[in-house]
Amino acid sequence: LEAAFVVTGRSFADALLAGPVAFAHTRPVLLTDNSAAVNAKVKSALAYLGATSVAVVGSPASVSGATLVTLGPGATRVAGAADPYTQSVAVADWAAGAGLLSWSGAGIATGSNFPDALGAGPFLGRGGVPLLLVETSSLPVPVRDAIAANKAAIGGVTYFGGSAAIKPEVRAAVAAALR
Numbered sequence: 543l544e545a546a547f548v549v550t551g552r553s554f555a556d557a558l559l560a561g562p563v564a565f566a567h568t569r570p571v572l573l574t575d576n577s578a579a580v581n582a583k584v585k586s587a588l589a590y591l592g593a594t595s596v597a598v599v600g601s602p603a604s605v606s607g608a609t610l611v612t613l614g615p616g617a618t619r620v621a622g623a624a625d626p627y628t629q630s631v632a633v634a635d636w637a638a639g640a641g642l643l644s645w646s647g648a649g650i651a652t653g654s655n656f657p658d659a660l661g662a663g664p665f666l667g668r669g670g671v672p673l674l675l676v677e678t679s680s681l682p683v684p685v686r687d688a689i690a691a692n693k694a695a696i697g698g699v700t701y702f703g704g705s706a707a708i709k710p711e712v713r714a715a716v717a718a719a720l721r
Contacts, residue, residue: 561663634672658703
């Protein structure tokens with residue numbers, strides 16, 4: 543095993559965003575809560591798995607700098623935005639830049655709840671495309687801008703969740719960003 547992910551276990555967004563890459567490249571996602579006891583177990587699991595690099599997904603508030611140092615010299619924060627919407631763009635850009643996923647498509651799920659996005663991870667990982675999180679009733683500006691910036695490459699968008707999770711106006715805003 544070459545690489546693994548470490549994310550906070552206190553909220554769901556970062557783990558969900560790592561999901562497509564983790565599935566596509568058979569990488570485990572390990573959870574921390576920034577405590578020394580948990581970090582020791584995570585470090586032990588990484589050693590057992592033979593992980594030579596660790597991609598930390600999460601802001602310093604969710605995965606602290608001290609935790610990053612504890613994970614060793616192969617640990618790097620790959621995305622650390624403060625909100626899940628900007629974070630989803632940061633993870634997508636990192637994964638595309640590293641050649642792990644591509645902007646040939648995108649998955650969209652609400653950032654308000656986890657079940658729809660949880661099911662999206664393997665589906666999107668199989669297709670090699672990122673997950674973007676949106677608000678139920680609006681398309682966050684960073685997500686809109688990322689879709690618009692990559693519209694020439696995006697061949698399709700898959701929505702995860704019904705109209706109660708992603709309102710029609712959000713879908714219309716995504717379609718507008720793709721034009």
